[in-house]
Amino acid sequence: MLEEEGLENVFARHRHLADGARAAVSAWGLMLCAKEPKWHSDTVSAIMVPHGFNGAEVIDRAYRRYNLALGAGLSQMAGKLFRIGHLGDLNEVMLLGAIAGAEMAMRDIGIEIELGSGVAAAQAEFRDGVQAKIKQVAAE
Numbered sequence: 001m002l003e004e005e006g007l008e009n010v011f012a013r014h015r016h017l018a019d020g021a022r023a024a025v026s027a028w029g030l031m032l033c034a035k036e037p038k039w040h041s042d043t044v045s046a047i048m049v050p051h052g053f054n055g056a057e058v059i060d061r062a063y064r065r066y067n068l069a070l071g072a073g074l075s076q077m078a079g080k081l082f083r084i085g086h087l088g089d090l091n092e093v094m095l096l097g098a099i100a101g102a103e104m105a106m107r108d109i110g111i112e113i114e115l116g117s118g119v120a121a122a123q124a125e126f127r128d129g130v131q132a133k134i135k136q137v138a139a140e
Helices: 007-028 055-066 092-108 117-139
Strands: 044-048 081-085
Touching (some): 007 044, 055 092
């Protein structure tokens, strides 16, 4: 699969998906664990939950109610965040499903985010990225 897609294309796809996940986090008014862009990962986004909430509850609700597997915070970060992966055989629509499920799980446990806000922000990021690529290909 890697050879077919091409390694550089795989890296670009992971960056594109990560940009969508980061747009969702911003729309939710939440923060990534990685405070500076130089530490952002194109493979997973670790999303800090607001003070007074437990990331493990988001993970549990996402799994039990929506059949969505989210990652946990490890060591000192346990309970302080949840993780959405965007690595591997994944596309925009699959990631949008994870973002939607995370939104519902967060709302279910009382985190005040606007449902659909992260999905809409990721969609906009994805569409802008595709439009830029179309323009780049047309220019070549």
